[in-house]
Amino acid sequence: xxxxxxxxxxxxxxxxxxxxxxxxxxxxxxxxxxxxxxxxxxxxxxxxxxxxxxxxxxxxxxxxxxxxxxxxxxxxxxxxxxxxxxxxxxxxxx
Numbered sequence: 001x002x003x004x005x006x007x008x009x010x011x012x013x014x015x016x017x018x019x020x021x022x023x024x025x026x027x028x029x030x031x032x033x034x035x036x037x038x039x040x041x042x043x044x045x046x047x048x049x050x051x052x053x054x055x056x057x058x059x060x061x062x063x064x065x066x067x068x069x070x071x072x073x074x075x076x077x078x079x080x081x082x083x084x085x086x087x088x089x090x091x092x093x094x
Contacts, residue, residue: 013046020048033058 027049033039035057041050044062054060 017046017048020046021052024049024052028052028056 033053033056037053037058039050039053039058039060041047041053041060041062044050044064047062050060050062
């Protein structure tokens with residue numbers, strides 16, 4: 001399964017980002033995510049949901065499955081609200 005995700009990273013980041021951002025907005029409007037909440041974003045992909053949940057004040061732990069995609073730690077680790085961003089092991093990907 002990981003090979004499938006790895007092969008699609010470039011195209012996914014190009015065409016899925018706008019759709020992911022919109023879907024994240026819709027999904028978060030249907031929740032009660034608020035400052036101080038904790039969120040686990042499994043398969044964070046482009047990070048649309050993680051970034052928007054953090055903007056609402058949640059502490060977010062994003063996880064990325066593709067070893068060739070952007071590193072969860074490098075993509076999210078320095079942003080406010082992102083806690084220990086990583087893949088399956090510290091500093092790596094699943």
